[in-house]
Amino acid sequence: MSDVLSDAEIGARHGLSAAAYGDARELRVEGLACTRGAALLFDNLSFTVKAGEALLVGGANGSGKSSLLRQLAGLLPVAAGRIEMAFGAPDQAVHFLGHADGLKNALTVGETLAFEAAMAGCALPAQIIATLGLGARDWQFVGDLSAGQRRRLTLARLIIDPRPLWLLDEPMTALDTQARALVDALAQAHLAQGGMIVAASHEGLAFAQSEIRLGQAMEAGA
């Protein structure tokens, strides 16, 4: 993987051949600052994620990884700086998979998937349950699924609805080896088509080419 940086500027990106969609798709962040309540989480953060690239955001708990993702999704306002998404607004161009999975226990797997399809405005892919490796029938209730199965179910929207930017908060939590391979495969396929990923994780991610770490600038005695 790439350089781990001691300050909040991103370092070298491993050269990737420009995908077919190329240059129009780019996430650019300049001088971003984030406050949670009265506390400043990070300041003067800048990076660029081009089409086909994945960025890993590392850092200790509470360093602002989740807050950064929420800012990119438009859920948390920007204290200073700019986020530029040339490819579209968050409500059309971003998939945000946060800590909470947003699943409803009282619905069945089939109903959940149908709802996802309705949110995407397109039809449900035929073998989606098999693709997800869910190991559950579509009449089973979400409340009866295991933690790993639930996480797999949350990935459904990534398959159903193609959106350029994926924001993933701790994507590997509660996943076994096979499920991790699934996430990897989905990510690689997405990147190969010119998509972008920003993922927060305290462990490494195989599909990420570059990394930034939050929290160290603050510790250095700002």
Place this chain on the structure above:
Amino acid sequence: MSMKMSLFAAICRQHMQLAWRGGQTVLAVSFLFIAVTLLPFGLGPELKLLRALAPGLLWVVLAIALLATLDRLFQADFEDGALDRLMLLPLPFEAAVLAKLLGHFLALVVPLLVSVPLAGLLLNIEGARVPLVLAAMACGAPALVLSGGIGAALAVSVRRGGLLTVLIAMPFYVPVLIFGAATARVALEGGVGIWPYLGVLAALSGAALLLAPWTIAAALRSALR
């Protein structure tokens, strides 16, 4: 345009499914009948008295039953991240909020509205007057749901926020209760000249419809930050 409509319908439908499956509809209607049943124990079984007090009592019981259903309106979605999802759709967030409110209205409030005149029979109201009473309640119920929704949205990040929701919503309920009870009284006396009363209730509901969705959306956005 039709994509947004089907999004709206899907959100509305899911809220209704969850309310129904969680047993909330049955609970709300049962609560209404239980509350009305308790009244004669407190007031005495004399039919004339119950009939005279019925209009106001029915409105108060409806308001309380509505308030009881409110705290799960947004809190479940807030806690499990579904509210974040609603902000990241091609549909405006205010529309998604309205879709949930509509789902809540259809799944919970309509059964309550239908139950109220039946509960009124327990209080000895005249059977022939039931449709008019229903009309009166139907004109005022949107105002109750919408202003209760404001309370629910402001209190969404508070654990056990039910009482806080009631306290916040209470001042908004006062005008609706005042005019609603008056309308019900006119309805139970034969309904002569009821149209101005229905008009005032409808105006209150209309004002709530103008103000509430923006307020609720702003409160939810603030809570998600």
Place this chain on the structure above:
Amino acid sequence: MLKALENISAFYANPTRFMGLAARLHAPLWALALALLAYGLYRVAFVPDDYQQGATVKIMFVHVPAAWMALFGYSFIFFASVTALVFRHPLGHVAARAAAPIGAVFTLIALVTGSLWGQPMWGTWWVWDARLTSVLVLFFIYLGYIALWQAIEEPTRAARAAAILAIVGFVNVPIVKFSVDWWNTLHQPASVSRLARPALHADFLYPLLIMGGAFLVLFLALTLTRMQMEVLRQKLRAKANLHGYKG
């Protein structure tokens, strides 16, 4: 004129500068409040007894200004909230939060004195006359507002929620007033008489206005003091956060 006001308020958005201004205003404001209050009570003592109500009419000189302050307090909260949300002035939230309990206490005073005033006339401790009922609903509005501040743990989130409630609630106040007035005319039983105010000629009007002024300055003094306390509290919290972060 508007530009000058903008400049002044922007200048005092800085908490340190505000604290400087507040420190200079503190003593004079309190002195004025207490002086006015003393003078007002002195004038009230010499008001002639009402031929109908006797000496109890003097409760009016506390009840009516308290009711004025109840309404003024909520208007103050409304304007402070608008300043905070719309114009993004940071002290707006502080002002609104500081004023809320003061307004609530004035409302409670209005209710209690109203009850005491009316009891000899009505023979009962409470009647549902239009004004008392409106003030009672206003009291619940204050309670809800204060409860919201207390219930939400995160301070900036609480501030935003409270500001939204203040603005929407303010729109509701005239509606409630109108409804309660209408409701009272609908149900007016013959035995209930409204809290009749004696004719407002000079003997009654001037002491009333002086008491009103005294209560107003008292409100402002109390609110200013509470704002100072809140700014200090925030500074302490910020220091503690910084300390905890480094440590």
